Amino acid sequence: MTKNKTGKVYLVGAGPGDPDLITLKGKSLLQSCDAVVYDNLIPLELLVALPEETEKYYVGKKAGRHTLPQEEINVLMVKLAREGKDVVRLKGGDPIVFGRGGEEAEFLRENDIKYEIVPGVTAGVAGPAYSGIPVTERNQSSFVMFLTGHKADEKELTSVPWEWVARAENGTLVVYMGVNEIEEITARLLKAGMAPDMPVAVIERGTFPTQRTIIANVKQLPEKVKDANINPPAIFVFGKVVNLHQTLKWFEDRPLFGLRVMVTRPARQAEDFYKKLRQLGVEPLPYPTIITNEFVDYAGWDNFQKINTDALWLVFTSENGVHFFMKQHRERIGDIRRLGAFKIAAVGEGTSKELAAHGLTADFIPSEATVACLAGEMTAKFNLKQAVIMRVQGNLADDTAEKILAAAGATVRPLTVYETADAVWLEGLKEKLVAYPPDVVVFTSGSTVKSLCRILSEDTDCKKLIEKCKKVSIGPSTSQVIRSYGMEVTLEAVTHTVDGIIDELLKYYEKNPFTREK
Numbered sequence: 001m002t003k004n005k006t007g008k009v010y011l012v013g014a015g016p017g018d019p020d021l022i023t024l025k026g027k028s029l030l031q032s033c034d035a036v037v038y039d040n041l042i043p044l045e046l047l048v049a050l051p052e053e054t055e056k057y058y059v060g061k062k063a064g065r066h067t068l069p070q071e072e073i074n075v076l077m078v079k080l081a082r083e084g085k086d087v088v089r090l091k092g093g094d095p096i097v098f099g100r101g102g103e104e105a106e107f108l109r110e111n112d113i114k115y116e117i118v119p120g121v122t123a124g125v126a127g128p129a130y131s132g133i134p135v136t137e138r139n140q141s142s143f144v145m146f147l148t149g150h151k152a153d154e155k156e157l158t159s160v161p162w163e164w165v166a167r168a169e170n171g172t173l174v175v176y177m178g179v180n181e182i183e184e185i186t187a188r189l190l191k192a193g194m195a196p197d198m199p200v201a202v203i204e205r206g207t208f209p210t211q212r213t214i215i216a217n218v219k220q221l222p223e224k225v226k227d228a229n230i231n232p233p234a235i236f237v238f239g240k241v242v243n244l245h246q247t248l249k250w251f252e253d254r255p256l257f258g259l260r261v262m263v264t265r266p267a268r269q270a271e272d273f274y275k276k277l278r279q280l281g282v283e284p285l286p287y288p289t290i291i292t293n294e295f296v297d298y299a300g301w302d303n304f305q306k307i308n309t310d311a312l313w314l315v316f317t318s319e320n321g322v323h324f325f326m327k328q329h330r331e332r333i334g335d336i337r338r339l340g341a342f343k344i345a346a347v348g349e350g351t352s353k354e355l356a357a358h359g360l361t362a363d364f365i366p367s368e369a370t371v372a373c374l375a376g377e378m379t380a381k382f383n384l385k386q387a388v389i390m391r392v393q394g395n396l397a398d399d400t401a402e403k404i405l406a407a408a409g410a411t412v413r414p415l416t417v418y419e420t421a422d423a424v425w426l427e428g429l430k431e432k433l434v435a436y437p438p439d440v441v442v443f444t445s446g447s448t449v450k451s452l453c454r455i456l457s458e459d460t461d462c463k464k465l466i467e468k469c470k471k472v473s474i475g476p477s478t479s480q481v482i483r484s485y486g487m488e489v490t491l492e493a494v495t496h497t498v499d500g501i502i503d504e505l506l507k508y509y510e511k512n513p514f515t516r517e518k
């Protein structure tokens, strides 16, 4: 959206990994801004939930090059604001804790662009919290220091006075960006007199369900980091408070802790699923493969208004069908009592649930969740000779149901209320998939399978990753499509809902406990 005024830039902290750790202010700005400029460590769930029309600019690491130089990021923000756009500059953790947010604000000020700083939860507090380590504690630690372990000029370990901080016995040291320098940092701390048995925690990917905590003392630290193959992002916590981890840890004790599950359904329909997975310790990888857009079938709605018989049916075969039908009914017809003239048939528990959300109950649900079963059982059970059936559908629906119902004498009127298209993945997402490959891929419809195969058809690296994963299907029709692409179905939900999928995952991993190789 272009406006005459100059836009404003919001430097927003996204939190360190758990997407629920963004502030309410940050989340609401994300929903309302015109453009988002984001980098590497941003929780993906926040990005896939952005409105379709929001402009998205990835400025993080890409294959073949490091980050966009800071200067270019600054120039991009100013350009967007001058075009009248309100911009969210989304940064991992807190925007001004080792986040260069200060420099960005300075550049904006020099260019007369208004800005606000929206704090976030920083990794150095949140990582320890999710590991059961309080960074301060009344009897053991009365101060905390945030330090960077990064080499500012490629040779020297920044200007941190390591010899001085080594004496911080009654406090906590939190070191960011230290994985590659940990040997040197440890050597300097020990040389300056830090007790060799001072406890240290390494927290890798803190607050993500794949968080790992390694406990060591200063002397053993470099070796343990190597053995455990710790990779950035990770923070180091030095101090007696680390001993509390054993008694206070809570996050890592969940039944599916550490399992990465790729979710392919549209983000709008998946938020609840992501949350449920996270509560079990799963890291959901939000990779929607399809998007559903509203479609208005004007002729279909004309029919809807005109039909007038005693034998009226509405047939719903998807959650999306119900969602978009009800929206359009509200906008075009208005009074919900008009629906009182119809009997309702529904396939699939998701469809029934969506109906219930609108205060409607299906009159008929087939014994098996397939369109063919619905049509077959309807014709067996009801006299459809005089019936007019509105078949609410997406653009990809075939005419299986239509043919069976028409053969029984019904007049079937299709009403298309949405269209499905392949999703375009945000920049940087494929690289992320390779860096953090899924263990499981979940398919909730045949079209999610087809679209994933299309999206990956050019990308051998990603394709191989998916081939290695377990495939989980919501029900028999989806399984059929998975098999038609030459893939095996590892698990099929008994109840055809996301809760049914979760039940299967829990059962499976109870028998085959999940562990990740280092």
Ligand code: SAH
Binding pocket: 016, 017, 041, 091, 092, 093, 094, 095, 096, 097, 098, 099, 121, 122, 123, 124, 127, 175, 176, 177, 178, 203, 204, 205, 206, 207, 208, 232, 233, 234, 235
């Ligand atoms: N602004 C960020 C820090 C950016 S510097 C914040 O406030 O958290 C990048 C460093 O932050 C990483 O090298 C790592 O040390 C730390 N970090 C960021 N996210 C992390 C996470 N989820 N777990 C552990 N450390 C993290």
